[in-house]
Structures are given as C-alpha cells and as structure tokens.
Amino acid sequence: MAGRLLEGGMVRAARVRATLDEVELGDHVCWRMDPAASLLTDVRAFVADGALYGDKIVVVGGHGDTFHVSREGVPSSSVVLDRSETAGADSVLAAVRREARTAEREGFRSVRVLAERRPITAHDGVEELLDQELRLDQFASESGAIVVCALRPAQWDGTTLEHVTGVHPHEVGTRAVHPAFRMFSTGADTWSVDGVIDAEGAPAFSAALRAAVLRAPMLRLCFDALELIDAAGMRALVDTVRRVPDHRVLVEGANDTVRLCWELAGYAGADLRVVMSA
Structure with missing residues (x-):
C-alpha cells in the first residue's frame, strides 16, 4: 500500500504482520491475542529480538487491574509501569516518553512498548482510549519506537473493537473482520x-x-x-x-x-x- 516518507527515511504504511517477529521500528501494532494466550508468554521471541537489537522493553498496564508480569519473562533492564503511573492519556504518553529518554541515555537503540488493553464501554472512556492510541501512534512515528497493543477480541464489543483497531496502522493475529480503514x-x-x-x-x-x-x-x-x-x-x-x-x-x-x-x-x-x- 502507499506510504509516506518520514524523517530518517522511514516509510509508514498500513500493514498486516504475520507474527510479532516481523515488527519494525516505528510500528504501532494492534495484536489480537488468542483467548488462551498470556501477554509475555507469546512474545518471548519479540522480547529476545529486543535484547538482540538493543531495545529496552517497557510494559504498560491497561485499563482496570494491571495484568501480572513475571520478572523471569523479561530482561532485567525492562520497566513495568503499573496502573497508577498510566491513569490517563497524558500520563501514559508522559511515562512512555520518559522511559524512551532514559533508554536513549542508557545506550539502547529504541524502546519496545507492550500494553495490554482492557475493554471500555462508557462513551467518554472510548474517546479517551482513542486519544491515547493516537498519541502512542504519533510517538511511534516520531521516535521510531515499537508499540504493541495487545487485546483479547472476545472481551470487546464489536463497535469499540473496530474503533480501536482503526487507529493502529499495523496488525498481528487472528482477524475476524479487517477494519475498513486505518488512520x-x-x-x-x-x-x-x-x-x-x-x-x-x-x-x-x-x-x-x-x-x-x-x-x-x-x-x-x-x-x-x-x-x-x-x-x-x-x-x-x-x-x-x-x-x-x-x-x-x-x-x-x-x-x-x-x-x-x-x-x-x-x-x-x-x-x-x-x-x-x-
């Protein structure tokens, strides 16, 4: 598909990735997880590639209770941000940008952000979630970071799922319905x-x-x-x-x-x- 040449020569275009192994710098990925999957168990290769290429892993808690992360499942240099640090759209982006700046000072190539998204039903909650995703997408585009948003489709109503998927340029996993457009x-x-x-x-x-x-x-x-x-x-x-x-x-x-x-x-x-x- 057509794409746009960004700063640094990177072209951004809507793409479907077969697996997380295929993600690239600047990707903002909607990962439709298998119902039985756990976030970090299924991304060991993704995490290992991060270590190989010199990326820092940043795990972001979603709405609701923060998912449980085993410290054995991520490198010691990784950062886990709990719900209190990411309560709103501004705080999510501020926390991720802070970790990206720290990673740069520490000599990492970039950051690989993993965020499990929880279902939202309230109208204002959906608007906040979309705002959050657009901000994360702009962050990925500007910084070259990799941002993976994991969600379990069975937990979401179809309308909200379509809204959220449409603001991710990249997608991985089982797709019941491909979004008609992406922004x-x-x-x-x-x-x-x-x-x-x-x-x-x-x-x-x-x-x-x-x-x-x-x-x-x-x-x-x-x-x-x-x-x-x-x-x-x-x-x-x-x-x-x-x-x-x-x-x-x-x-x-x-x-x-x-x-x-x-x-x-x-x-x-x-x-x-x-x-x-x-």
Whole structure:
C-alpha cells in the first residue's frame, strides 16, 4: 500500500504482520491475542529480538487491574509501569516518553512498548482510549519506537473493537473482520487514512477524527491511500470538524474519484473549515 516518507527515511504504511517477529521500528501494532494466550508468554521471541537489537522493553498496564508480569519473562533492564503511573492519556504518553529518554541515555537503540488493553464501554472512556492510541501512534512515528497493543477480541464489543483497531496502522493475529480503514500518524498534526470510509465505517472514522482534531487547530489528512469515501463518510468528516470550533482540516492527496464525489456532494468551496486538494 502507499506510504509516506518520514524523517530518517522511514516509510509508514498500513500493514498486516504475520507474527510479532516481523515488527519494525516505528510500528504501532494492534495484536489480537488468542483467548488462551498470556501477554509475555507469546512474545518471548519479540522480547529476545529486543535484547538482540538493543531495545529496552517497557510494559504498560491497561485499563482496570494491571495484568501480572513475571520478572523471569523479561530482561532485567525492562520497566513495568503499573496502573497508577498510566491513569490517563497524558500520563501514559508522559511515562512512555520518559522511559524512551532514559533508554536513549542508557545506550539502547529504541524502546519496545507492550500494553495490554482492557475493554471500555462508557462513551467518554472510548474517546479517551482513542486519544491515547493516537498519541502512542504519533510517538511511534516520531521516535521510531515499537508499540504493541495487545487485546483479547472476545472481551470487546464489536463497535469499540473496530474503533480501536482503526487507529493502529499495523496488525498481528487472528482477524475476524479487517477494519475498513486505518488512520495513522505520518508527521506533526498529519494523519494518513487508508482503505474505505463508507456508512459502516463512518462512526469509527468520526471518533478517530474528533480525537485528532481536538489536539490541533489545523490538521492535515492524507488521502493518498484512501480508495473511497462515500456520502456517509464525507458527512462524518464535515460534521465532526464543524462540532469543534476554530479548527480546520486540510485534505491532501485525494484521488480523482474521491474529489469528484466531494464536488458532487456540494462540499467543494462550501465550507472552508474542510478543504480538499489533489
């Protein structure tokens, strides 16, 4: 799939990884775990590769009770962050960035972050989780860190699972339904959108877009790899931005079909808060 060249020559694009052995620097992975799996038992090769390449392991507790981690399962240099250190979106990112800075001073190549995600049902909780994931994705994109978010699909309702999966550019594990689109960081206040945004995917797109727009008065969406956005998707884009005062979105790289649909829907030039260009 199409990707964007980032600082340092790294290209970021939506990909499916067969196993955790295939993850690379800058990957933000949604790992759909087997129901019987335990987090660190199934990532021994991932942890071993971290030691081989000189990466520091950082384990982040999820929502709810922190999962149990055996110290025998990770290198002595690893760091385990408990729930009290990662209570909100800001504290999660602050803790991970702190460990990344420490790892750099200690001579590690990068950090490998492992985070088990717990189900969220409250509406504001889902919004916070999406914000958290977008921040982690931007961190991975900017720093070259590897971030793996592990979740057990059977514990999640389908709608929330779709929302969360859509803000991970990379995926590992059993996939019951592949997300119709993915939205991921490709620069400062810049997000690439990959796939198809139709009536089914519009709510997830709206939720992800709102979380991103709230943090940037001017946001860039890159549609280079977007195949199609239908009337419901375009309405979600326009309505989401309109609900956030004094914020704008610049859409770049849309193909001929997407731009034509945009014009036929009457959005071209009608609302300067969302501008679409080639």
